[in-house]
Amino acid sequence: MSDALVTETALHGGRHLVIRHDSTSTNTRMELSVFIPPQAQDQAKSGEALPCLFYLSGLTCTWENAATKAGAQAYAAEHGMVLVFPDTSPRGPAVADDDEFSLGQGAGYYMAATESPWADHYQMEDYVIAELPALVAEHAPIDLNRLGVTGHSMGGHGALGLAMKNPDLFKSVSAFAPISALTATPWGQRALEAYRGGKDGGLYDVCQLMASHGWSRDILVDQGDADPFKDEHLMPEKLAEAAQANGIDLTLRLQPGYDHSYWFVSSFMADHIAWHAERLQ
Amino acid sequence: MSDALVTETALHGGRHLVIRHDSTSTNTRMELSVFIPPQAQDQAKSGEALPCLFYLSGLTCTWENAATKAGAQAYAAEHGMVLVFPDTSPRGPAVADDDEFSLGQGAGYYMAATESPWADHYQMEDYVIAELPALVAEHAPIDLNRLGVTGHSMGGHGALGLAMKNPDLFKSVSAFAPISALTATPWGQRALEAYRGGKDGGLYDVCQLMASHGWSRDILVDQGDADPFKDEHLMPEKLAEAAQANGIDLTLRLQPGYDHSYWFVSSFMADHIAWHAERLQ
Numbered sequence: 253m254s255d256a257l258v259t260e261t262a263l264h265g266g267r268h269l270v271i272r273h274d275s276t277s278t279n280t281r282m283e284l285s286v287f288i289p290p291q292a293q294d295q296a297k298s299g300e301a302l303p304c305l306f307y308l309s310g311l312t313c314t315w316e317n318a319a320t321k322a323g324a325q326a327y328a329a330e331h332g333m334v335l336v337f338p339d340t341s342p343r344g345p346a347v348a349d350d351d352e353f354s355l356g357q358g359a360g361y362y363m364a365a366t367e368s369p370w371a372d373h374y375q376m377e378d379y380v381i382a383e384l385p386a387l388v389a390e391h392a393p394i395d396l397n398r399l400g401v402t403g404h405s406m407g408g409h410g411a412l413g414l415a416m417k418n419p420d421l422f423k424s425v426s427a428f429a430p431i432s433a434l435t436a437t438p439w440g441q442r443a444l445e446a447y448r449g450g451k452d453g454g455l456y457d458v459c460q461l462m463a464s465h466g467w468s469r470d471i472l473v474d475q476g477d478a479d480p481f482k483d484e485h486l487m488p489e490k491l492a493e494a495a496q497a498n499g500i501d502l503t504l505r506l507q508p509g510y511d512h513s514y515w516f517v518s519s520f521m522a523d524h525i526a527w528h529a530e531r532l533q
Numbered sequence: 534m535s536d537a538l539v540t541e542t543a544l545h546g547g548r549h550l551v552i553r554h555d556s557t558s559t560n561t562r563m564e565l566s567v568f569i570p571p572q573a574q575d576q577a578k579s580g581e582a583l584p585c586l587f588y589l590s591g592l593t594c595t596w597e598n599a600a601t602k603a604g605a606q607a608y609a610a611e612h613g614m615v616l617v618f619p620d621t622s623p624r625g626p627a628v629a630d631d632d633e634f635s636l637g638q639g640a641g642y643y644m645a646a647t648e649s650p651w652a653d654h655y656q657m658e659d660y661v662i663a664e665l666p667a668l669v670a671e672h673a674p675i676d677l678n679r680l681g682v683t684g685h686s687m688g689g690h691g692a693l694g695l696a697m698k699n700p701d702l703f704k705s706v707s708a709f710a711p712i713s714a715l716t717a718t719p720w721g722q723r724a725l726e727a728y729r730g731g732k733d734g735g736l737y738d739v740c741q742l743m744a745s746h747g748w749s750r751d752i753l754v755d756q757g758d759a760d761p762f763k764d765e766h767l768m769p770e771k772l773a774e775a776a777q778a779n780g781i782d783l784t785l786r787l788q789p790g791y792d793h794s795y796w797f798v799s800s801f802m803a804d805h806i807a808w809h810a811e812r813l814q
Binding site: 261262263264265268320321323325326476478507508509510511513514515516518519522 | 542543544545546549601602604606607757759788789790791792794795796797799800803
């Protein structure tokens with residue numbers, strides 16, 4: 253059992269946990285929330301573990317933004333799915349940071365940093381892939397063979413990239429307004445320069461990963477067509493091109509009138525939860 | 534047409550409006566949000582106006598807490614209901630305030646203040662009853678004969694009290710963890726002292742209004758049994774007693790394990806929206 257401190261609140265017939273733990277990946281105290289649906293009570297009798305969806309948040313967010321604003325737990329309670337909301341970076345006074353919101357604390361890009369001063373703590377890729385599944389399994393009855401991943405913006409980039417690199421870990425993937433081509437955006441270029449010395453864009457650019465790794469299952473992506481970051485930072489047309497060029501089954505839905513906020517994310521959360529539930533049965 | 538400034542965002546197939554306007558009740562600039570469900574597009578053809586539910590928030594809140602955290606718009610979109618989220622008090626540097634969160638800005642108690650320095654702006658009762666319905670009707674296709682009201686904590690007190698005093702305006706009422714007996718709680722006693730000179734508790738105490746005004750329809754109230762404010766400030770047992778003594782059809786549900794937060798409110802929002810929708814058909 254880990255050193256975790258857990259607080260618990262009733263939510264939608266299930267339980268909302270906030271877990272604080274010392275991460276061996278980031279070498280910091282990390283905080284996340286986990287929703288355990290009411291079906292966990294049946295699970296305690298039947299022994300059948302539940303599917304689990306990781307939600308990776310965007311720039312500036314902690315676990316709290318999506319957990320409080322996306323409405324996801326109501327749908328997860330219907331489908332009997334555990335939800336995990338990790339933080340977006342290591343945090344604290346000893347952790348390197350930047351004045352700009354698109355780098356440093358709140359902006360881990362789900363990458364493994366190799367450069368000083370970032371490498372000491374910015375290990376969000378290992379944190380999500382190698383540390384969190386086992387940690388969550390200590391607190392919730394999840395089936396480690398039925399994990400899915402989704403995310404918003406920087407977290408959509410994280411979800412798509414981590415799934416393609418770890419298809420044995422994540423069996424389903426979707427995204428909301430993802431950063432599709434990290435090497436082509438000012439935000440992504442700056443993050444790659446800082447965290448990886450400007451190298452290894454191919455390990456993190458979703459479009460490049462579609463060519464190098466591919467994805468044998470299907471992908472659902474929603475993108476608001478009134479999203480102010482769409483053209484400069486998200487580039488859904490590049491995602492569509494890369495999917496087509498590499499024979500990947502992408503459903504990309506341009507949603508008329510929707511912006512980049514949680515008003516958008518919450519509007520399509522029901523579809524994404526149902527979509528993952530179907531694929532993780 | 535009012536002087537309102539409106540911003541609009543797509544949400545759940547409908548529209549989320551933020552309206553800023555100069556209130557004639559409070560003599561301040563006020564802000565609220567309104568959700569217009571997708572059925573308003575049909576309404577534009579059929580001419581049939583939609584039912585509308587007012588949600589009154591609790592201490593410290595603005596419109597934003599419930600609008601972002603309660604998940605209500607998803608359910609309102611299913612039922613074709615307009616939602617209105619007003620602020621909880623007048624605000625601004627010229628508005629009287631108090632160091633304690635339970636009085637002053639963020640704590641209007643949906644009362645009409647008679648005492649200095651509060652009376653100049655603390656006119657939340659008139660604001661909700663006399664000003665908001667017409668203002669909302671300028672921006673959304675609402676049927677003024679099909680208005681309901683609900684609220685949380687201080688806002689549950691507001692919803693129950695305003696409905697009983699205005700049964701021709703509000704045709705349905707429910708509440709989440711309401712302050713049930715304003716004259717019996719430290720928060721309420723202090724507010725009555727400040728805003729009304731310690732007089733007129735009978736005009737604002739929900740239990741007393743059940744005796745003096747009554748309610749000829751039914752009432753739904755949810756209350757978490759792990760709510761830390763339950764015994765000192767909310768007093769659901771007094772509400773149950775007053776309803777029984779006055780022949781009022783109250784369904785009071787004690788929800789095991791739930792606290793006072795929006796985790797609680799969001800968990801039962803679907804039930805309340807459906808309940809109002811049925812009564813406002």
